[in-house]
Amino acid sequence: xxxxxxxxxxxxxxxxxxxxxxxxxxxxxxxxxxxxxxxxxxxxxxxxxxxxxxxxxxxxxxxxxxxxxxxxxxxxxxxxxxxxxxxxxxxxxxxxxxxxxxxxxxxxxxxxxxxxxxxxxxxxxxxxxxxxxxxxxxxxxxxxxxxxxxxxxxxxxxxxxxxxxxxxxxxxx
Amino acid sequence: xxxxxxxxxxxxxxxxxxxxxxxxxxxxxxxxxxxxxxxxxxxxxxxxxxxxxxxxxxxxxxxxxxxxxxxxxxxxxxxxxxxxxxxxxxxxxxxxxxxxxxxxxxxxxxxxxxxxxxxxxxxxxxxxxxxxxxxxxxxxxxxxxxxxxxxxxxxxxxxxxxxxxxxxxxxxxxxxxxxxxxxxxxxxxxxxxxxxxxxxxxxxxxxxxxxxxxxxxxxxxxxxxxxxxxxxxxxxxxxxxxxxxxxxxxxxxxxxxxxxxxxxxxxxxxxxxxxxxxxxxxxxxxxxxxxxxxxxxxxxxxxxxxxxxxxxxxxxxxxxxxxxxxxxxxxxxxxxxxxxxxxxxxxxxxxxxxxxxxxxxxxxxxxxxxxxxxxxxxxx
Numbered sequence: 001x002x003x004x005x006x007x008x009x010x011x012x013x014x015x016x017x018x019x020x021x022x023x024x025x026x027x028x029x030x031x032x033x034x035x036x037x038x039x040x041x042x043x044x045x046x047x048x049x050x051x052x053x054x055x056x057x058x059x060x061x062x063x064x065x066x067x068x069x070x071x072x073x074x075x076x077x078x079x080x081x082x083x084x085x086x087x088x089x090x091x092x093x094x095x096x097x098x099x100x101x102x103x104x105x106x107x108x109x110x111x112x113x114x115x116x117x118x119x120x121x122x123x124x125x126x127x128x129x130x131x132x133x134x135x136x137x138x139x140x141x142x143x144x145x146x147x148x149x150x151x152x153x154x155x156x157x158x159x160x161x162x163x164x165x166x167x168x169x170x171x172x173x
Numbered sequence: 174x175x176x177x178x179x180x181x182x183x184x185x186x187x188x189x190x191x192x193x194x195x196x197x198x199x200x201x202x203x204x205x206x207x208x209x210x211x212x213x214x215x216x217x218x219x220x221x222x223x224x225x226x227x228x229x230x231x232x233x234x235x236x237x238x239x240x241x242x243x244x245x246x247x248x249x250x251x252x253x254x255x256x257x258x259x260x261x262x263x264x265x266x267x268x269x270x271x272x273x274x275x276x277x278x279x280x281x282x283x284x285x286x287x288x289x290x291x292x293x294x295x296x297x298x299x300x301x302x303x304x305x306x307x308x309x310x311x312x313x314x315x316x317x318x319x320x321x322x323x324x325x326x327x328x329x330x331x332x333x334x335x336x337x338x339x340x341x342x343x344x345x346x347x348x349x350x351x352x353x354x355x356x357x358x359x360x361x362x363x364x365x366x367x368x369x370x371x372x373x374x375x376x377x378x379x380x381x382x383x384x385x386x387x388x389x390x391x392x393x394x395x396x397x398x399x400x401x402x403x404x405x406x407x408x409x410x411x412x413x414x415x416x417x418x419x420x421x422x423x424x425x426x427x428x429x430x431x432x433x434x435x436x437x438x439x440x441x442x443x444x445x446x447x448x449x450x451x452x453x454x455x456x457x458x459x460x461x462x463x464x465x466x467x468x469x470x471x472x473x474x475x476x477x478x479x480x481x482x483x484x485x486x487x488x489x490x491x492x493x494x495x496x497x498x499x500x501x502x503x504x505x506x507x508x509x510x511x512x513x514x515x516x517x518x519x520x521x522x523x524x525x526x527x528x529x530x531x532x533x534x535x536x537x538x539x540x541x542x543x544x545x546x547x548x549x550x551x552x553x
Binding site: 071072074097120121122123124132133134135136137138139140141142143148149150151152153154156157158159160161 | 347
């Protein structure tokens with residue numbers, strides 16, 4: 001988990017890096033950190049998930065916005081843009097930084113940490129499925145949970161293309 | 174010879190009508206209109222993350238299309254108090270979607286929809302949805318406050334007279350810059366505090382002043398970033414339906430009032446959108462975008478209703494039907510007029526009746542405001 005957090009933080013700007021890191025670890029990603037910490041000590045997280053939404057999540061395929069891994073995805077699905085659930089389409093590049101959602105898998109009823117990486121350097125595919133889900137999403141004062149910003153921001157090539165949903169950890173033990 | 178005579182006669186016969194037309198025909202000439210139609214305006218930002226962002230400019234009275242402004246990617250906009258000047262920040266990558274980025278401030282003359290000047294600022298400019306809290310004035314209209322995110326957060330201070338960025342103030346873990354008196358601003362922070370920063374004309378700045386205690390709970394009841402400005406105070410809406418009034422008291426950001434607008438209301442109503450609250454100063458009335466069936470993750474849902482709220486009485490006055498808007502702005506004439514835009518890409522103009530508890534009724538709409546109409550402003 002520490003490795004994941006370090007990876008997410010590694011591209012923080014150098015000028016304000018020291019202060020930003022200190023603050024981000026204290027405030028900026030507290031919710032995510034709290035959940036990560038909960039995983040370590042075995043405390044279950046139980047976000048509210050209404051029955052009908054859970055049923056839809058169970059039935060939905062990965063190209064549907066209701067698919068459980070897309071619970072906090074505001075953007076185009078890469079799986080409908082020439083890529084897949086976890087891979088960027090050819091010719092694009094994965095964002096160096098990402099935001100994180102906590103999504104419940106209806107198959108095992110467990111919560112997972114999902115890293116939403118933007119794919120960058122191209123315009124979006126016009127026919128791509130656009131999703132607008134924001135479970136657990138928060139404004140930029142919780143930057144690691146924020147999905148209204150272009151996460152290609154730390155790349156050399158910053159045009160927004162699409163977003164992948166990559167399960168990177170278990171939120172509850 | 175006979176053939177030549179025939180050809181000659183035929184040519185004259187064919188030419189005759191043309192010659193007659195030539196005598197009557199006045200060719201049209203291309204021109205450029207110098208100015209937009211007079212009157213107050215509405216500005217709708219159609220933001221783009223892989224191409225030009227476009228700002229629709231419409232008449233505030235009838236939503237007639239007056240023209241547009243085009244800027245770079247991830248555009249933000251800010252209107253001067255007199256409505257005559259629009260500032261934008263946006264980004265220009267060398268090959269639009271890839272290559273070296275250049276962040277630019279544009280200053281536009283609204284009357285002619287032309288740009289007066291432009292200059293570059295730090296490339297740390299946040300590539301983020303258009304929001305008033307992320308581009309603002311300070312010290313009157315002498316400075317711009319520009320939200321940066323790399324994703325480390327900071328505020329760029331731009332001296333408009335000099336046309337250059339003079340400072341980068343680190344605001345780690347915080348978001349937004351809301352100008353206070355003098356050369357200061359407030360920002361919301363991830364630990365629930367509100368911090369106050371100040372800077373000098375030379376770009377120097379000191380340590381922030383934090384609120385004495387957390388003002389909000391980002392986990393249980395987060396605040397929307399974009400508040401209504403009420404005098405010198407700010408009224409924030411929370412995800413759960415509370416309105417929190419924050420003021421500078423003896424130089425310290427302080428929660429001076431809060432109340433719920435949803436307590437006791439059936440249907441699990443809550444604010445939703447981005448610019449969820451607008452304030453009409455002459456009447457002291459706030460207007461809030463609301464949706465029903467609220468749950469974790471619904472905080473960006475479009476509005477089903479617009480609630481008029483008397484901030485002094487702390488009471489909901491009226492609930493009017495809405496059209497799935499995410500962004501709302503209020504004109505500041507004697508009688509409130511609202512402008513709201515959202516998921517449907519339609520801008521709706523609402524007229525408000527103060528004699529009917531501030532009920533809002535649609536009074537015009539403009540369709541096709543773009544693929545991502547993220548923000549609406551008005552000079553009315």
